[in-house]
Amino acid sequence: MESGTVTTPFGRRSMTLGMLSSQVASREIEPDKTVDKWKLYRALCEARPLVGVTDRALAVLNALLSFYPKNALAQEHGLVVFPSNAQLSLRAHGMAEQTIRRHLAVLIEAGLLIRKDSPNGKRYAHKGKSGEIDEAFGFSLAPLLARSEEIERLAAEVVAERVHLQRLRERLTLCRRDITKLIEAALEEGAAGDWMTISAHLxxxxxxxxxxxxxxxxxxxxxEMEMLREEVVNQLEIQLKTQNQSGNPAQDERHIQNSNPESTSELEPAFETKQGERAVGNNDPNTEPSDERGQKAPPSGGVSGGVADLSARHSLKSFPLGLVLQACPQILDYGPGGTIGNWRDLMSAAIVVRSMLGVSPSAYEEACAGMGAENAATVIACILERGGQIHSAGGYLRDLTRRTERGEFAIGPMLMALVRANAGARRNVS
Incomplete structure (x- = not known):
């Protein structure tokens, strides 16, 4: 059995008040108190950050617990284990004996073990005539039994903190996704607002x-992110209410477009047979309207005439030039003087890049006719930014033009994906 006297360490190891405190607390254990040693060990592993022990020290403690013959720690069974360092090394997966001694000192310093040394410092036990252990010298597990409630409480605190941190991460991820999707929707729908500033704030x-x-x-x-999300939602709700109060603005816009099929954007260049040349517009109101290739447009009464072509050409929304340059910074190198200050500079740079990417003049003309000159130049800038991922720039541009005519393509998601990719690249570089 374990004696109730205070023990001091063998050899040059000094006695500390912390060791004395652990021994005093161990003598105050209730006689009938028992704790499952493996449940207590799992709780100690959870509470490790608060207890102040390392994972290697816990591995040594696990080996010590394996030498305790019962599953339940109790005073009536004795609480001293006395394996040699060689035996501990075998059960600690071959840990070096010098390392084991170091981690044993950590466990004693943390108040989880008591060193009960023999007169010569060896670990052994005296047995009576009946074979029971009368007295043992080694390491006492009494502090674990005495601090079992404290260890379980610390483990519960660590688990609660981990769950709280996980919930915060989940809420942060959802909030970030909400703001990003709402900004993309606002840009795609052309909603009024300083969305780039909000995106930069995020x-x-x-x-x-x-x-x-x-x-x-x-x-x-x-x-802060929840406040930002609330601001974005409020701006969009105000715009929705304004649109509802003004009737059906989308229908009015289509009616205005269809009522004037001869109107064209001054920023959409018409191409001749030579690359990069623009056709001179005819300002005579008595002449018949012509398309961007110089051909006469069909009468406006036809279902597939100029009205349908104009509606398809304007089905894509243009985005702010600043957003395009933020998503596609490589296009700046091809602008006049190495800079782009307006849409005309971007379209000039797109003509240079088109030739460099191997896009034929006819493919670019079809893109300008189907998307509009601004959007076609934007798509060329995006293709340049993703040059390493696109094998045939011309075929890719023709495919996007056909999808635009079917109403299946939108530029907004492509731009936002490039903005996020460039932002991630800048973070990795920094």
Whole structure:
């Protein structure tokens, strides 16, 4: 049985008040108290950050517990185990004896073990005539039994904190997704608002977080992101109410387009047979309207005439030039003087890039006719940005033109994907 006297360490190891405190607490254990050793060990593994022990030290403790003959820690069974360092090394997966001694010292310093040394420092036990152990010298597990409630409470705190951190991460992910999708929808639908500033604010909030944020940092960032999401939703709701009060603006817009099939955008160039040349527009109101290839347009009464072509050409929405340049910064190198200040500069750069990418003049003319000159130049900029991922730029552009005519293509998602990709690349470089 374990004696109730205070024991001091063997040899040059000094006695500390912490060791004395652990021994005093161990003598106050209730006589009938029992704890499952493996459940207590799992709780200790959970509470490890608060207890102040390493995972290697817990591996040594696991080996020590394996030498305890019962599953339940109790004073009546004795609480001292006395394996040699060689035996501990075998059960600690071959850990070196010097390392085992170091981690044993960590466990004793943390108040999880008591060293009960023999007069010569060896570990052994005295047995009585009946074979029962009268006294043992080794390591006492009494502190584990005495601190079982404390260890379980600390484990519960760690688990609760981990769950709280996980919930914060989930809410942050959902909030970020909501804001990103709402901005994409606003840009796609042409909603009024400074969406690029809001997008930059969102990126700033995310970049401010460290790689492994604490719960307080996540909570503060989440509060700001939720306020930002509420602001975005309020702006979109106000615009929806305004549209509902003004009747059916989409129908009015289509009616205005169809009522004047001869109107064309001054920024849409008409191409001749030579690359990069523009056709001179005819301002005579008595002449028949012509398409962008110089051919006469069909009468406006035809279902597939100029009205249908104009509607298809304007089915894509143009996006702010700043957004295009943010998504496709490589196009800046091909602008006049190495810069792009307006849409005409972008379209000039697109003509240069078109030739460099191997896109035929006819394919680019069809894209301008189907998408509009601004959108065609935007698509060329996007193809340049994704040059390594597209094998045939000309075929890809023709496919997008056909999809535009069927109403199956939108530029907004392509631009936003490139904005996110460029932002991620900048973060990796920094």
């Amino acid at each position: 990126r700033g909030l995310l970049e401010r977080l460290p790689r492994v944020p604490a719960a307080g940092q996540l909570a503060a960032t989440l509060d």
